[in-house]
Amino acid sequence: MKHTVTVLLLIILFISSNLAFESDELIAEDEDELIRSPVSSSSSSSSQIGSRSQSPSQVTRKRSTETESDSRVQFALEHAFGDSSDFSVAGTFTARLKTSAHGGQTLTKLRFSRNDLTSTEKEKFKKLLETDDYYKIRLPSDVLNAPGRDYVISSVKARCLPRNGLDEHILINMEGINILAVNYGSPGACQYPRPLKLPAKWSFNSHTALKYSELAPRTPIFSEDIGGVEIGDDEGVKPMVERSFWAKYWMYLVPLGLIVMNAVTQGLNMPEEQAGAQSGGQTQQAVPRGQGAAVRRR
């Protein structure tokens, strides 16, 4: 019975994916770095699996084998246009519930199928774009017994979404089977001030990702390493000691060298200077004479 239901569900899924299915599948691990061109995401493929143009039959087979070991969960994405409207179902997430060895449950293989916008919804969205208002989404905080304690809400200025179509990026922060928060917005930048731009195509390009918490880096403990580090330091120091006679005493050696050089040059200059002094003496003798002449002249 359960099996048939799931199969039925899958068929529906498959059909919908054939018609207007623009979803994106990702495997839970390391899915933070999801930046893909919106063009590629319109097909229901996953970059992790590799082949973009996966045949539907392949997918179903794969799924049917998986359902035997893991259970599937489904939860709805609801949206609202501005403050005035209430939340209504906008799409469905399907994921595999994986139970790890020590009892913790996590979601993997998230798939998202978005419903088409109805004409009234299009109108509402247009109005949002005109008034630069918020487009809101919400998800249940507990995927198993929705809605859990409360809904997890996120909203974005509607004008951030339109590109070619309507581009959205949904990053779901998970803790076990609980949804902590959902980050909703355009996949890229949203410039400010926001210009009014109507999308060419009234359908959503969805990028979805699951994100779990990462572990903090451990505090390094050096209790054992300290000895090693010190040895390393010694090794670093020893050759330096060998070659460091210059390094250590250059400040004494350089002035000494300079003094020696100076002394040598002076020693060399001495005879020259004496000779020069003699010649200078001659000129000096000439000067007083000149002076004397000047005085006398005065």
Add this chain to the structure above:
Amino acid sequence: MAMAIKLSLILLFFLSSSFALYEDQVGFMDWHQRYIGKVKHAVFHTQKAGRKRVVVSTEENVIASLDLRRGEIFWRHVLGANDVVDQVDIALGKYVITLSSEGSILRAWNLPDGQMVWESFLSGSKSSKALLTVPANLKVDLDSPIFVYGGGYLHAISSIDGEYLWKKDFATEGNIDVHQLILPGGSDVVHAVGVTDSSQFDTYEVDVKNGGLLKHTTASFPGGIYGEVLPVSGGRFVVLDASRSVLVLITIENGQTHLEQTHVSDLIHGSSGNTVILPSKLSGIFSLRTDSCIVFIKVTNEGKLKVMEKVDKTVVVSDALPLSEGEQAFALVEHGDGKIELSVRLVHDMSSNHLKETVKMDHERGFVHKIFINNYVRTDRSHGFRALIVMEDHSLLLLQQGEIVWTRDDGLASVIDVTTSELPVEKIGVSVAKVEHSLFEWLKGHMLKLKGTLMLATPDEVAAIQQIRLQSSEKSKMTRDHNGFRRLLILLTRAGKLYALHTGDGRVVWSTLLQSLRTTSQQKCAGLKLHQWQVPHHHALDKNPSVLVVGRCGLSLTSPSALSIVDAYTGKELQSTSPAQHSTVQVIPLPYRDSTEQQLHLLIDADKHAHLYPTTPEAADIFQRESENVYWYSVELDAGILRGYGVKKTHPSNTVDDYCFETRNLWSVVFPSESEKIIATVARKQNEVVHTQAKVIADEDVMYKYISKNMLFVATVSPKANGPIGSATPDESVLVVYLVDTVTGRILHRMTHLGSQGPVHAVLSENWVVYHYFNLRAHRYEMSVIEIYDQSRAENKDVLKLIVGKHNLTTPVSSYSRPEVTTKSQSYFFTHSVKAISVSSTAKGITSKHLLIGTIGDQVLALDKRFVDPRRSLNPTQAEKEEGLLPLTDALPIIPQSYVTHALKVEGLRGIETIPAKLESTSLVFAYGIDLFYTRIAPSKTYDSLTEDFNYALLLLTIVALVVAIFVTWVLSERKDLQDKWR
């Protein structure tokens, strides 16, 4: 390599020496004030010889011995926050006995110096009232026992060494609630008087020698009992019945208990409900307070009640004080207009005042809350009285001979919030005489300093130099200074009083008891937050700056709020609304100002409506324009939900009030209740300035800090780990930290610390957060840092692009863009547990930062931010070393010289506030707890100014000497030239 090691050593040396203070610099730019808090018990100790002192215990759990002459603290002990003092007494004339923690800890302190003599832990089986009786002269086997009732047990403790003598379990005697322990003079029996199931009156007589039960009398009273049983005289007690309208007089005679009922309305005509028996112990007399008055009622020997006197209900009555002739005196304080009347009466002779004094009292101190009296023998051998009174603002005053001998502003021990204000600009017209005088003083001071520098000064002069340095009139002037060191610290205290302290010397410039926050009989009001309201900088310069005080009248979140605006220069309450129309849960200062430089504030009430202040059309106009970009968040601690809000677009026609706005929920983050509980949330300081977004790293690369004003740090722990350390195993305690964008609710970063738990203290500044927690696996405290960098601007490295202008640095950033951020984080061990963390803040944000950590020892430690840099590695490369990156260590160093508080302690440290000075290098630090401490720090040294004790005279002298030398040599050389020419 060796050079690098040397370099780092030198660096370390500089780091360590950068705040080291010389001994003679203490008190030069810092001040420290010691307080005790609101006094709740006082015991006078008037030993014949020695100094007169009074021992007090306070609501801040402080036990202190004060000098009766000057009000100074002889010694003081701060018990922990959970160790509430129940009773204080003096035993054997030399020990102060304190009973605390609901009667479970008994301590004896040496009276002269406050050393702890002994400490006893009393085990109890249930929580009960804590009673302490120290018999004056009871001797049991050369020992004087102390009787303590706590936790359902009556203990007898030796007052010499704190040994247990015996204990008597009252919990087994039925569900008795002991109200009084009485030791009739001269007998060897302790009477424990109590009530069982609030309908049966019991007395037990217990032998003081061995704790044996001698006698038990009981009488049932079906009407129920309200409040406490009060002993009136030997064997007589009074109590109110449950309806509070009938007085029950209990008489115990020959083992028989008689109950006699009297209607209160029979005694006091026209009295209504709310009757209370005041706990003043006066022999033969008790006092009753009703809605309208206080009545003294005498119990005659025949057991009749007789009304002695009616006084106003605001009168405060002291306990009885035994006088030498076996009679008793007590004091009454009556509050008048700008004065208080103290009258001392004898219990025997109620009709006349033994003493009546009128004391002038400052309006700002409010009503008298408590009075304790003490007597002394005057020079003419008659009795003199002194009274210690506790006022509404928690200040403590000693009255004697109709005068206030001393006052202590102990309200400052319970500071709730701090803000600062600039001082007025100096007036230009200063008289010439003053200038001359100050110039002369200046010169004299500098000559003295010069002497000191040249080691010519005599010891007297050295003392004078120190005096000048400490009390320079310059630093305590009431005008704005160029460096921005002189400011007013505006403190809001728990008593609802606002103080302005001068940063120069810490004196109180003004203080105001806020009328809007005064607790009346109808409502209990308390201050909550303090905000800058008006800071005239460019416009409205004729106005004084003002602050907004937000309070709440009532206990629940939905109770109406009280708002008042106070002039920061004079302390005058400019405007007050109490109670306001709405409640206040959150106050959001908006970054907008109106034309008079009033800051716009949004007050969020319990129904999630936003109220705009100031309520002027101009403000509403500004807000309407900007309301699209106003976001805020709320933290629902109990539910574990973060919610973000914006203002709803409204049409002006259908709003109820022009200043009340509808809000809408924009995002929410729901933490799973079974695995996470919020324990800390920290946001960036509103007024923080970041100098540059770019950070140049080692290989001339640039990293861009992710700087968002809307970042919130949230820490959650698993619910099991929410208790104290040790209550959860490492496997079941998980600490998760988040960085959340508060505009979109985006989780920017999430990280799990396994095996860790709170308490978490954190500080968020620029693009980093540092937090402190306990690692259960390592059994140590840890500090972690997360730095968050913006990747979207990483391409802006090209200098050419920057010059040409092809960069995206000037484009506005929208929170709705998907942020491309990377984080770096690292953890270190830290020895201390922490009470508060803050970070230094400077005017332009150029100066490097110091973390200011309030340690468990109530000191403030400055830790260079470079120690908590996640880019530290074990073996930094040459380039990284040149950048100033320190080699990685597993623990953060605690350098003793880097204690900002040097040798002082800020007892009961609760918060550290940093205020930027105008001088970029300097940050003002104010730490508050029970004590107050203020200082200035310069994390990168004062690179932009000369130190205050810079010797200008020496510089001047050197210049003059040089000029003289130049002239002399010039003249000499001229002369020489001339001589040469003449030759």
